[in-house]
Amino acid sequence: MLNFKSNIILAPLAGFTDCAFRRLCTDCGAGLTVTEMVSAKGLHYQNANTKILLKTAGESPVSAQIFGNDPHIMAEACQSEALSKFDCIDINMGCPVPKIVKNFEGSALLNDINLAEKVISTCVKSTTKPISVKFRLGFKLDEDICIDFAKMCENAGASFITIHGRTREQYYSGQAKFDNIFKAADSIKIPVFANGDIASIDDYNFIMNNSNVYGVAIGRGALGNPAIFNELLGNPYLDKASLILKHYEYLKANFDEHYISTNLKKHLCYYIDGIDNAKYIRNQIFTSKDIDSAINIAIKAIKENTK
Numbered sequence: 001m002l003n004f005k006s007n008i009i010l011a012p013l014a015g016f017t018d019c020a021f022r023r024l025c026t027d028c029g030a031g032l033t034v035t036e037m038v039s040a041k042g043l044h045y046q047n048a049n050t051k052i053l054l055k056t057a058g059e060s061p062v063s064a065q066i067f068g069n070d071p072h073i074m075a076e077a078c079q080s081e082a083l084s085k086f087d088c089i090d091i092n093m094g095c096p097v098p099k100i101v102k103n104f105e106g107s108a109l110l111n112d113i114n115l116a117e118k119v120i121s122t123c124v125k126s127t128t129k130p131i132s133v134k135f136r137l138g139f140k141l142d143e144d145i146c147i148d149f150a151k152m153c154e155n156a157g158a159s160f161i162t163i164h165g166r167t168r169e170q171y172y173s174g175q176a177k178f179d180n181i182f183k184a185a186d187s188i189k190i191p192v193f194a195n196g197d198i199a200s201i202d203d204y205n206f207i208m209n210n211s212n213v214y215g216v217a218i219g220r221g222a223l224g225n226p227a228i229f230n231e232l233l234g235n236p237y238l239d240k241a242s243l244i245l246k247h248y249e250y251l252k253a254n255f256d257e258h259y260i261s262t263n264l265k266k267h268l269c270y271y272i273d274g275i276d277n278a279k280y281i282r283n284q285i286f287t288s289k290d291i292d293s294a295i296n297i298a299i300k301a302i303k304e305n306t307k
């Protein structure tokens with residue numbers, strides 16, 4: 001069983017949860033962080049981009065998320081050198097993006113529970129690392145198969161699961177629903193993490209006080225607010241300006257200038273979310289001549305707003 005640092009984990013967000021942000025979230029109390037999804041076929045063909053996605057920066061525990069539908073290629077990924085440094089491997093069965101679904105990967109596997117079972121059990125048998133699964137309530141708009149799917153994951157040998165309380169056809173619309181996630185947690189023994197729209201102490205307390213879930217996974221709620229983990233855990237946490245500077249240090253230690261500039265500017269727009277004139281400041285960040293100026297603009301705006 002994986003040694004979670006806390007029961008609040010960082011959900012994977014493609015384009016955002018690189019090793020620098022994951023390290024920052026770990027420092028801020030995240031119980032586990034996960035890479036964005038990496039193609040098992042991409043690993044098979046040693047695609048150059050997967051190398052960047054699989055960088056680590058001392059965050060621990062850390063999981064690598066893979067996607068695919070071929071049990072043998074998925075198992076090969078679990079055994080690959082590239083994933084050997086990870087504490088855990090997560091299988092993506094929730095991605096709603098058309099190009100993934102069209103290949104019968106990600107959330108498409110919700111439509112074939114037997115194949116999903118085969119993928120998970122083959123991965124589990126291929127490695128001693130814990131294998132987890134992240135999935136949605138179902139595929140079609142109002143479908144909810146999450147209890148059966150959760151039982152299947154447990155029977156296939158998964159160590160824990162994360163359930164996003166929306167269906168594939170919902171994408172990110174509407175409110176995440178937790179009723180059947182709670183029932184799934186009652187019907188299996190492995191830890192269940194609830195996911196979707198959890199961004200405040202009230203959301204967290206509601207879930208923990210009304211269910212047997214082990215914990216929650218937070219994605220968008222951590223953007224611009226990596227302190228959310230310690231905040232919900234009742235621990236002290238750093239102010240935003242210090243977090244931005246720490247974020248920058250972790251990026252500088254791991255990535256080149258071009259990557260840092262495009263990536264951190266996106267994050268800065270989240271860090272300044274909710275302050276007066278956010279739209280104007282966002283524009284200044286994107287048009288600033290270099291990343292140091294963009295950081296100064298964001299920090300100045302945050303400080304002025306908290307006076």
Ligand SMILES: Cc1cc2nc3c(=O)[nH]c(=O)nc-3n(C[C@H](O)[C@H](O)[C@H](O)COP(=O)(O)O)c2cc1C
Pocket residue numbers: 011012013014015035036037065092094095134164195196197198217218219220221
């Ligand atoms: C920009 C973006 C990228 C995402 N990338 C992934 C991914 O790579 N793997 C995955 O399992 N889920 C991915 N998700 C889904 C999130 O992990 C999470 O399930 C979803 O955003 C709901 O949780 P939240 O409301 O806490 O963000 C992504 C979501 C967004 C918005």
